[in-house]
Amino acid sequence: MLLEVFIIIGEGMLLLRRSFTKKMEVNGDLFSALITAIVSFVSEIQMGDVRKFETGNKQILIYPHEKIVIVGIVDEKHEDEHIYKSLKMIGEEFSKKYEKTLSNWTGELDPFCEFTRTLDEIVYSNFAEEYISKDFPNNVIRSVKKFQTKFQNEIMYFMGSKAGRKRASLLKNPKNFKKRLQKELNLFSINKIKEESENELLIEVPLCPFCRKIKNKEFSCDFFMGFIAGFASKSLGKKNIQVKEIHCSAHGDETCTFLLKTN
């Protein structure tokens, strides 16, 4: 998985840094040294190529695109196609969006902040596409379990919502949303869905696949929450969907229980 992305220009000026994990992976002097190393490495790379080098247990992927260089930090040795694809798309989108800004750039960083949203979209749309395409949902469960405690909660939620939307887009519009949702969530684990009120569903999952074996009061099943929200939002064609986890097995509760508000 991509842990962090940064975009640099010229002699190593940092334009944007986006970390997806709770703790930043590289800091201070190490970070400056890394940028210097990348800049000297870039001249050896052909445009359009992704190159990598390893430091410790991390892989650094480098993709030069026109005036900028996109760098991805990855924590596994194996290479995911969707990561390469994401870095390329980030390079293209960023260059297109900031073409004018970069041609007479005066050192201001503010204009680039808003690109974070686009960057997240690219990375997690590609993630959803790839991870859902094979062995669903086992592949997703396996991967999410591996990295969910390391990533920021809102990133896990966002990742889940992208996956949920993608799944819903593969299915025909459901006549009965409750049934459709139950059938979909049954792929993850058996569940019970109760209607709390006209716009509220209570979803109980006694054997949540994401928090099995986790005992931690701070933990929540953010990916699953996001998945339900994304699935509901796409299926119902509504933007304002809220999902809250009101009980969680990781806290010692009997079930993971989610409240879905669709108004």
Ligand SMILES: [Zn+2]
């Ligand atoms: Zn839970």
